[in-house]
Amino acid sequence: MNLILLGAPGAGKGTQAELLVKKLQIPAISTGNMLREAIQNGTELGAQAKQYMDGGLLVPDELILGIVKERVAKPDCEKGFILDGVPRTQAQAEALDRMGVRIDHVISLEIDDQVIESRMTGRRVCKNCGASYHIAANPPKTQGVCDECGGELIIRADDTAETVRKRLQVYHASTEVLKTYYQRQGKLVLIQGDQSIEQANRDILSAIGAKA
Numbered sequence: 001m002n003l004i005l006l007g008a009p010g011a012g013k014g015t016q017a018e019l020l021v022k023k024l025q026i027p028a029i030s031t032g033n034m035l036r037e038a039i040q041n042g043t044e045l046g047a048q049a050k051q052y053m054d055g056g057l058l059v060p061d062e063l064i065l066g067i068v069k070e071r072v073a074k075p076d077c078e079k080g081f082i083l084d085g086v087p088r089t090q091a092q093a094e095a096l097d098r099m100g101v102r103i104d105h106v107i108s109l110e111i112d113d114q115v116i117e118s119r120m121t122g123r124r125v126c127k128n129c130g131a132s133y134h135i136a137a138n139p140p141k142t143q144g145v146c147d148e149c150g151g152e153l154i155i156r157a158d159d160t161a162e163t164v165r166k167r168l169q170v171y172h173a174s175t176e177v178l179k180t181y182y183q184r185q186g187k188l189v190l191i192q193g194d195q196s197i198e199q200a201n202r203d204i205l206s207a208i209g210a211k212a
Contacts, residue, residue: 001024001026001079001080001104001105001208001210002072002080002081002083002101002102002103002104002105003020003080003081003082003083003103003104003105003106003107003208004082004083004087004103004105004106004107004182005017005082005083005084005107005109006106006107006108006109006175006178006179007108007109007110007111007193008109008111008113008116008167008168008171008172009116009120009164009167009168009171010111010116010119010120010164011109011110011111011116011193012109012111012193012197012200013084013109014084015197016107016109016197016200016201016204017082017084019197019201020082020201020204020205021082023201023205023210024079024080024082024210025079026077026079026080026081026082027076027077027081027082028081028082028084029068029071029072029077029081029082029083029084030084030085031064031084031085031086032085034064034067034068034071034086035049035053035059035064035067037071038067038070038071039053043067043070045063045066045067045070046067048063049063049064049067061089061091061092061095062095064086064092065086065087065092065095065096065099065101066099068083068086068096068101069099069100069101072101080104083103087178088174088175088178089174089175089177089178090177090178090181093178093181093182094181103182103187104187104208105187105189105207105208106178106179106182106187106188106189107189107191107204107207107208108179108188108189108190108191109191109193109200110190110191110192110193111192111193111194112194113165113168115194116164116168117161117164117165117168118136119134119137120159120164121155121159121160121161121164122134122135122136122137123155123156123159124140124144124153124154124155125153125154125155125156126146126148126149126151126152126153126154127151127152127153127154128146128149128151128152129146129148129149129151131146131147131148131149133146133153140153189204189207189208191203191204191207
């Protein structure tokens with residue numbers, strides 16, 4: 001079962017990927033982890049990617065997708081895999097198809113921008129120990145103070161309202177066209193992302209024909 005997880009920043013892709021890894025016994029593969037692994041393992045593609053990264057440049061599509069192909073050919077992907085963070089554009093999706101990387105289902109976590117903004121701007125992180133809170137869903141016992149170590153709770157730079165809105169604009173402009181691309185192939189599965197984590201996971205498993 002080869003899956004792609006789509007969804008805006010803050011839609012819950014990471015959480016669902018973790019649950020699917022446990023339920024389906026297949027690895028979740030993120031772009032960042034793949035690049036680091038290829039570089040650490042000293043593969044030819046990894047060495048090429050390192051040159052771009054060391055120069056502060058974006059790694060070209062063909063190189064990233066070559067590393068994806070290399071990664072999904074490993075033994076732990078024999079029963080399937082979950083791609084998170086790739087493809088990001090239709091050009092990448094088309095290149096994956098050309099490379100012969102088979103995709104069975106594309107799961108898109110659907111959630112309103114306003115809900116995402118509320119989720120992400122409500123997050124607070126301890127400056128000292130990194131413990132995570134949410135002002136509505138998981139507030140600290142004392143406002144602005146970490147329960148664990150008494151440290152100050154701060155808003156991360158990428159959780160400010162302005163940054164969240166920019167990230168959502170980028171998502172809608174580039175990644176969302178993938179939904180149309182995979183819908184035409186009959187692979188797209190839409191899942192409501194603003195329900196409980198457990199229910200969303202049950203809906204995903206049901207939609208792809210796996211046991212909950």
